[in-house]
Amino acid sequence: MLDAAIELILEYGTEKTTLAMIGEKAGYSRGLATYRFGSKAGLYDTLCKSIGRNWLEYLKRGVDGKIGVDAMCAALDTVYQWVTDSPEDARVLQILHCGSASPGSEFQETSIGIHRRQQSDVVEWVRAGQQHGQIRQDIDVTAVAAEYVAYTSGITYLWLISADTFNFDSANQAMKNYLRTTLSV
Amino acid sequence: MLDAAIELILEYGTEKTTLAMIGEKAGYSRGLATYRFGSKAGLYDTLCKSIGRNWLEYLKRGVDGKIGVDAMCAALDTVYQWVTDSPEDARVLQILHCGSASPGSEFQETSIGIHRRQQSDVVEWVRAGQQHGQIRQDIDVTAVAAEYVAYTSGITYLWLISADTFNFDSANQAMKNYLRTTLSV
DNA sequence: AAGATACTTGCTGTCAACAAGCAAGTGATT
DNA sequence: AATCACTTGCTTGTTGACAGCAAGTATCTT
Structure with a gap:
């Protein structure tokens, strides 16, 4: 999940990266990033x-x-x-x-x-x-x-x-x- | 308007400051900041x-x-x-x-x-x-x-x-x- | 009067955050 | 070994807030 976040931040920046993108890039659902990290x-x-x-x-x-x-x-x-x-x-x-x-x-x-x-x-x-x-x-x-x-x-x-x-x-x-x-x- | 933005950025940061807050703090409507600056x-x-x-x-x-x-x-x-x-x-x-x-x-x-x-x-x-x-x-x-x-x-x-x-x-x-x-x- | 300028209001799509759910365990009790 | 209580890991439905846009209105200019 953190690896997915790194790639997305490098591509889109912190603001334009969404929690849903991170979850889905890591192979999970849109809600997991929020669930895990609050x-x-x-x-x-x-x-x-x-x-x-x-x-x-x-x-x-x-x-x-x-x-x-x-x-x-x-x-x-x-x-x-x-x-x-x-x-x-x-x-x-x-x-x-x-x-x-x-x-x-x-x-x-x-x-x-x-x-x-x-x-x-x-x-x-x-x-x-x-x-x-x-x-x-x-x-x-x-x-x-x-x-x-x-x-x-x-x-x-x-x-x-x-x-x-x-x-x-x-x-x-x-x-x-x-x-x-x-x-x- | 820019002065209002400065004050709000100092208090809330760039992300949590909203365009509506800036417009209204400057004595205008919520939409003016978007209208003026795009x-x-x-x-x-x-x-x-x-x-x-x-x-x-x-x-x-x-x-x-x-x-x-x-x-x-x-x-x-x-x-x-x-x-x-x-x-x-x-x-x-x-x-x-x-x-x-x-x-x-x-x-x-x-x-x-x-x-x-x-x-x-x-x-x-x-x-x-x-x-x-x-x-x-x-x-x-x-x-x-x-x-x-x-x-x-x-x-x-x-x-x-x-x-x-x-x-x-x-x-x-x-x-x-x-x-x-x-x-x- | 007729346009230009300055500003407002209504609306839409997107997002973070939350809550309710579900499925697959784990473990204790009898 | 069969049931029940409970946890873990994850998904889906929903809400409120916000950026951005489009269609307005009012005021000034000529």
Whole structure:
């Protein structure tokens, strides 16, 4: 059922996809999606959690215990790898994150949680880098983390809306270059 | 009518706001919004263009003929100034940009256009900075511009979804620091 | 007067959401 | 092993809300 939702969202967007379409595409009746997930927002929330979980696991494997600047650069590579590797999942997650920006969105909390989690991960990486003497002591850790998360959110968004004309990898190179030069001791 | 739309979008979001609500809030009948703008997407497109135009003018005034790193830093300050100065407009524009991310969105072009315009502005600033010997010759101009636009998109998005816990200004400081140290000759 | 402009009202098809149903189990009781 | 009580998984009927359209009415213009 969630797979059917992914395909339909990619084709028609979240608004024009109907619960009946999702149920029927998955080989069931028009009513099942509503029955299982309670509401359209409920389905999207479940989908957001599901893909979000996959993404965080994928990220974890990509970073693999690294700390400091190494972790941040590895994470950037992992984002790029994810969007080339599982573009459908990445696109849908980004679309859902965007949708949750609207006031009254019922899965806003889920989306915010994923971002907060990512930001706190970055804070940890930077702190660990400082403790290992790899990263300068005088930087504002949360500001750098916010900046970093802003960049990754923004780049994924830009990739989503203009995948064809957008060179994800070269922007990442610029960002990695920045991280190495400004954070290292 | 557009003002009414802004207020309602801020309170209920784009989906739960109805055309009838907009018309009636503006002191007209339930049908006028449809009549004037053709469709809900048409209204949001008009609104996106209207606020987008304001924003680009505001930005132009803020940058005021500066070039190179100065222009980029001034633009960052201007973004911050805008979201503190006209938070309603900024929030709604961001919400609309997010909404346009979904496939089949009928004002996607408008939204992409604003981003493209911003990116080409940045490219111009950087090139001018290079010509004036202020910015290094060996940097990848479009990559830096993409990185910069990604950052501004991302930071505005994060501000939108968590304005309370988010320190916009300090992230901007980190970004400005970065621009000065890595781009200057 | 005759059209144009600005707005309203009536209507239709579509959709989310809900509720009532049904069929195929599962498991306890005698 | 046969019956009964109950659950699970799914379908179908229905309702209210909304977008969009078409046919109006009123006000202004010339």
